[in-house]
Amino acid sequence: MVSLVSFVSFSDTMTRMTDASAAFEVAKPDRERLAAFVAGGGDHAVAVRTEAGEIELPDAAGRAVLLLLEELGAGESVHVVTADAELTTQQAAALLGISRTFLIRLIDDGKLPAHLVGTHRRLRAADVLAYKAHRAAKLAAVAAITAADSEVGIEYR
Numbered sequence: 001m002v003s004l005v006s007f008v009s010f011s012d013t014m015t016r017m018t019d020a021s022a023a024f025e026v027a028k029p030d031r032e033r034l035a036a037f038v039a040g041g042g043d044h045a046v047a048v049r050t051e052a053g054e055i056e057l058p059d060a061a062g063r064a065v066l067l068l069l070e071e072l073g074a075g076e077s078v079h080v081v082t083a084d085a086e087l088t089t090q091q092a093a094a095l096l097g098i099s100r101t102f103l104i105r106l107i108d109d110g111k112l113p114a115h116l117v118g119t120h121r122r123l124r125a126a127d128v129l130a131y132k133a134h135r136a137a138k139l140a141a142v143a144a145i146t147a148a149d150s151e152v153g154i155e156y157r
Contacts, residue, residue, distance in 0.1 A: 026072045035073030083126035
């Protein structure tokens with residue numbers, strides 16, 4: 001299983017996360033071409049062509065490639081990380097956009113699973129991504145409640 005992870009502000013410090021990851025950035029002229037291609041919409045059959053030949057990708061792989069192209073076209077730095085890749089606490093904190101100290105607290109409180117390699121904590125990328133999705137859903141729910149309150153005249157300071 002491969003997950004596409006977009007890093008905006010951490011690309012300089014995280015060019016090589018693990019042996020099971022790869023970092024990608026695209027120059028501006030190429031970004032514009034990619035953005036125009038992906039903006040065309042519709043269901044695209046995605047094929048990969050190399051010197052060895054061409055192959056049409058299965059739907060799931062094609063959607064993943066289109067998502068990758070969309071992120072690259074938007075100017076985002078993109079990392080492809082396998083779900084079972086192990087991250088250091090610093091890499092996981094950067095992925096989540098939190099401090100390493102707060103990440104350690106999440107681990108110690110049992111909110112984020114980790115294991116020890118010697119004396120160092122390691123986290124599975126899948127666990128970090130699941131926590132990130134859960135956190136994003138909670139933040140979206142809070143934003144929706146705040147917007148609903150604002151519509152009826154309840155303001156927050």
